[in-house]
Amino acid sequence: MAKPSKSVVDAWIALNRAQRYVFETIEAELKSAGLPPLAWYDVLWAIGRAPGRRIRMAELASSLTVSRGGLTKLADRLESAGLIRREAAEDDRRGLYAVVTPAGEQMLKRMWPVYAKVLRERFVAPIRAEEAAVIADALSRR
Amino acid sequence: MAKPSKSVVDAWIALNRAQRYVFETIEAELKSAGLPPLAWYDVLWAIGRAPGRRIRMAELASSLTVSRGGLTKLADRLESAGLIRREAAEDDRRGLYAVVTPAGEQMLKRMWPVYAKVLRERFVAPIRAEEAAVIADALSRR
DNA sequence: TAAGATTGAGCCTTCAATCTTG
DNA sequence: CAAGATTGAAGGCTCAATCTTA
Numbered sequence: 001m002a003k004p005s006k007s008v009v010d011a012w013i014a015l016n017r018a019q020r021y022v023f024e025t026i027e028a029e030l031k032s033a034g035l036p037p038l039a040w041y042d043v044l045w046a047i048g049r050a051p052g053r054r055i056r057m058a059e060l061a062s063s064l065t066v067s068r069g070g071l072t073k074l075a076d077r078l079e080s081a082g083l084i085r086r087e088a089a090e091d092d093r094r095g096l097y098a099v100v101t102p103a104g105e106q107m108l109k110r111m112w113p114v115y116a117k118v119l120r121e122r123f124v125a126p127i128r129a130e131e132a133a134v135i136a137d138a139l140s141r142r
Numbered sequence: 143m144a145k146p147s148k149s150v151v152d153a154w155i156a157l158n159r160a161q162r163y164v165f166e167t168i169e170a171e172l173k174s175a176g177l178p179p180l181a182w183y184d185v186l187w188a189i190g191r192a193p194g195r196r197i198r199m200a201e202l203a204s205s206l207t208v209s210r211g212g213l214t215k216l217a218d219r220l221e222s223a224g225l226i227r228r229e230a231a232e233d234d235r236r237g238l239y240a241v242v243t244p245a246g247e248q249m250l251k252r253m254w255p256v257y258a259k260v261l262r263e264r265f266v267a268p269i270r271a272e273e274a275a276v277i278a279d280a281l282s283r284r
Numbered sequence: 285t286a287a288g289a290t291t292g293a294g295c296c297t298t299c300a301a302t303c304t305t306g
Numbered sequence: 307c308a309a310g311a312t313t314g315a316a317g318g319c320t321c322a323a324t325c326t327t328a
Contacts, residue, residue: 004258004261004262004265004266008261008262008265008266009261011265012164012261012265015157015160015161015164016161016165017207018157019157019158019161020207022154022157023158039296056310057310057311057312058309058310058311065159065162066297066298067297067298067299068310068311068312069297069298069299069300069311069312069313069314070296070297070298071311072311072312072313073296073297073312073313074296074297076312077296089310092305092306092309092310093304093305093306094304094305094306094309094310094311095305095309095310095311096310096311116146119146119150119151119154120146120150123146123150123153123154124146124150181318198288199288199289199290200287200288200289208319208320209319209320209321210288210289210290211289211290211291211292211319211320211321211322212318212319212320213289214289214290214291215290215291215318215319216318216319218290219318231288234287234288234327234328235326235327235328236287236288236289236326236327236328237287237288237289237327238288238289
């Protein structure tokens with residue numbers, strides 16, 4: 001029974017370290033700029049991407065790979081901060097649409113440069129562009 | 143000011159998805175085999191790697207990239223389960239060494255096949271070996 | 285006063301139970 | 307009864323405060 005070779009385990013460890021390192025740097029930079037955590041960016045971005053710039057809670061949860069209960073509470077925090085709104089679905093009274101408010105749009109624009117800067121300095125710079133392409137391609141293949 | 147190109151952001155997103163996917167599969171397989179979470183494996187493995195097969199709490203924490211407080215509690219759980227032991231350091235009465243018990247060694251041996259199987263099937267198979275090498279190399283370069 | 289380790293508070297997440305509507 | 311969403315309980319993490327020894 002073939003075990004994963006050492007280099008594969010190394011790749012897995014490296015994947016974890018790299019992910020953690022970049023993520024923690026982004027979080028630290030956002031915090032020191034007085035901005036909300038990356039998870040908030042993801043929510044705002046995912047809603048904005050959806051057709052009609054609105055999305056059902058359940059669908060948003062699965063696109064963010066977070067549990068439904070988790071999204072409900074995450075959305076509560078964003079809504080308290082005035083960055084999103086939940087609107088009743090006109091055709092299905094069980095459902096809600098998440099929508100980005102103007103303040104949410106603003107926040108997205110303020111967060112992006114910080115986020116982008118970290119990706120540029122800690123992800124693009126140390127990892128060459130061609131490698132990034134290989135990684136993106138390989139990791140997407142599932 | 144150059145923004146990260148689309149492919150770099152794609153690589154970052156892919157990195158996150160891949161890491162999460164493999165991690166969650168490992169956790170699910172361990173759980174369904176009645177075994178402890180991956181974090182426990184990491185602790186046991188890190189102690190076993192250290193010179194003398196023992197390691198100070200603070201050093202263990204930093205090698206696992208977890209906070210000291212977090213490690214104290216994680217170690218509490220492993221110790222309650224009889225997998226590790228904390229021994230007083232003979233030369234510095236402030237310090238403790240974490241040591242793996244025989245039951246801990248056993249556990250490591252039971253967890254590895256499950257862990258390895260997921261890496262083989264979900265990480266090695268979809269990502270080709272040469273790519274894994276590129277990824278390991280690129281991601282380690284920091 | 286600093287360093288090793290632990291503790292308590294607070295935050296965020298998941299899971300299972302609940303409520304409402306289809 | 308099933309599906310969308312929320313709620314409460316429990317688990318685990320971080321941070322700051324604390325205790326002990328150097």
